[in-house]
Amino acid sequence: MTADLYLKNGRVVTEEDVFPGGVLVSGEKIVEIVHGDKAVQAETIVDLQGKILMPGIVDGHAHFNQPGREIWEGYQTGTMAAAAGGVTTVLEMPLNSTPPTINRKELTHKREVVANKAVVDYAQWGGFVTNNLSDLDDLHADGVIGFKAFASNSGVDFARVDEDMLYAGLLKMASLGNLIGLHAEDDFVTQYLGEQMQKAGRTDRASWCESRPGKSELEAIKRACFISKVTGGNLHIVHVSIAEGIKAIDRFKQEGARVTSETCPHYLFFEQSDFERIGPAAKCAPPIRTREEREELWDCVLAGLVDIIGSDHSPCTWSEKEKGLDNIWKAWGGISGIQTMLPALISEGVHKRNLPWQALAKMLAANPARRFGVYPQKGGIWPGADADLVVVDPERQWTLTTDQLFYKNKHSAYTGYSFKGAVESTYVRGCQVYHDGKIVVSPGYGKLLRRLSNCQVS
Numbered sequence: 145m146t147a148d149l150y151l152k153n154g155r156v157v158t159e160e161d162v163f164p165g166g167v168l169v170s171g172e173k174i175v176e177i178v179h180g181d182k183a184v185q186a187e188t189i190v191d192l193q194g195k196i197l198m199p200g201i202v203d204g205h206a207h208f209n210q211p212g213r214e215i216w217e218g219y220q221t222g223t224m225a226a227a228a229g230g231v232t233t234v235l236e237m238p239l240n241s242t243p244p245t246i247n248r249k250e251l252t253h254k255r256e257v258v259a260n261k262a263v264v265d266y267a268q269w270g271g272f273v274t275n276n277l278s279d280l281d282d283l284h285a286d287g288v289i290g291f292k293a294f295a296s297n298s299g300v301d302f303a304r305v306d307e308d309m310l311y312a313g314l315l316k317m318a319s320l321g322n323l324i325g326l327h328a329e330d331d332f333v334t335q336y337l338g339e340q341m342q343k344a345g346r347t348d349r350a351s352w353c354e355s356r357p358g359k360s361e362l363e364a365i366k367r368a369c370f371i372s373k374v375t376g377g378n379l380h381i382v383h384v385s386i387a388e389g390i391k392a393i394d395r396f397k398q399e400g401a402r403v404t405s406e407t408c409p410h411y412l413f414f415e416q417s418d419f420e421r422i423g424p425a426a427k428c429a430p431p432i433r434t435r436e437e438r439e440e441l442w443d444c445v446l447a448g449l450v451d452i453i454g455s456d457h458s459p460c461t462w463s464e465k466e467k468g469l470d471n472i473w474k475a476w477g478g479i480s481g482i483q484t485m486l487p488a489l490i491s492e493g494v495h496k497r498n499l500p501w502q503a504l505a506k507m508l509a510a511n512p513a514r515r516f517g518v519y520p521q522k523g524g525i526w527p528g529a530d531a532d533l534v535v536v537d538p539e540r541q542w543t544l545t546t547d548q549l550f551y552k553n554k555h556s557a558y559t560g561y562s563f564k565g566a567v568e569s570t571y572v573r574g575c576q577v578y579h580d581g582k583i584v585v586s587p588g589y590g591k592l593l594r595r596l597s598n599c600q601v602s
């Protein structure tokens with residue numbers, strides 16, 4: 145049998161290994177991993193000339209704001225940016241779209257609205273809010289890959305859950321085999337400190353950071369992990385910004401709790417002084433931490449304690465950012481970052497801190513695929529998997545300018561920064577979707593995925 149596509153002469157990255165070789169693709173699937181420079185027949189042969197060939201990223205955390213806030217992003221521009229960033233599967237969040245995806249009716253509506261828009265594959269999160277416990281079964285049956293919940297105020301029309309509700313939700317997860325993804329910051333502390341700062345007339349950027357201290361994140365993480373341990377329900381803590389939080393989750397995991405951690409590229413790339421200089425485009429919650437805290441977080445990544453890195457791409461219009469230029473409290477919190485996640489991690493991780501490529505394959509692809517139940521169709525380079533692949537030029541140096549951004553709103557905290565390592569091509573199910581600065585498929589190529597399997601804890 146002649147294969148359709150042979151990507152040859154690359155450096156193939158898997159969770160375990162990096163080796164010279166290539167990948168053979170037939171139809172939408174990987175059929176063989178080739179070691180070395182073997183001559184194989186194929187309809188199309190692409191010589192990678194020693195560049196990196198890694199698994200497509202499964203981004204477990206992105207907000208595309210559709211339906212309802214399409215002026216902020218939408219599935220078409222969001223997945224175009226994803227493709228340009230080497231992301232081949234997006235797991236899209238239930239909030240910041242409006243109405244939020246908290247029941248079957250809204251999930252069905254979302255799927256209708258976003259059909260034929262995406263250029264990479266996608267699945268959806270459901271939302272778990274204070275009064276929809278009885279809707280979770282329907283959402284699970286319809287294939288959501290997790291349930292997002294907030295311990296603190298979300299800032300939009302998406303009610304936080306109290307700890308009794310979190311308990312009930314995690315009990316349900318134990319029976320469904322699904323998971324809750326929690327924004328873990330303490331609501332009382334962050335609310336109180338936020339009010340105090342604003343009453344005192346603080347408008348400066350540091351006041352945002354001071355109102356959301358790492359300790360309040362740590363406490364919320366520990367309490368939620370405790371509830372997960374008691375109930376046996378799967379819990380995934382999203383966007384952990386502090387090393388102590390990652391270590392606490394790891395300790396609970398060692399004790400048998402079904403808990404996992406996610407951090408985001410912006411906590412590894414920026415430090416608080418960058419946020420104070422950049423301003424609203426780098427505002428997020430939890431906030432960007434100090435240089436020392438960032439380096440401690442890197443130590444956790446390098447030690448293998450972080451399960452998943454997700455983009456938490458959370459875009460908005462420039463006007464939502466601009467109004468916070470002189471008063472940080474008025475700006476929308478969220479960083480546009482799905483397009484730059486991989487280059488940021490290659491620059492800061494692989495090149496600056498000796499992060500192995502294998503660790504990227506694990507945290508960006510295999511672990512999220514296993515955790516969110518799209519494994520083994522997605523998540524890595526193995527025979528039978530979808531041929532979701534990224535070609536990276538690891539040495540190319542470049543600077544991000546706004547005209548390169550595929551986002552609907554062309555702003556990002558990363559604009560003006562230089563990177564070493566660039567995405568050259570992205571393949572989804574054997575088809576090239578992005579090459580050299582351009583999207584090369586039509587919207588609608590990307591397919592809807594549903595949860596295939598129960599959550600694994602890596």
Ligand SMILES: [Zn+2]
Pocket residue numbers: 205207237456458
């Ligand atoms: Zn988010």
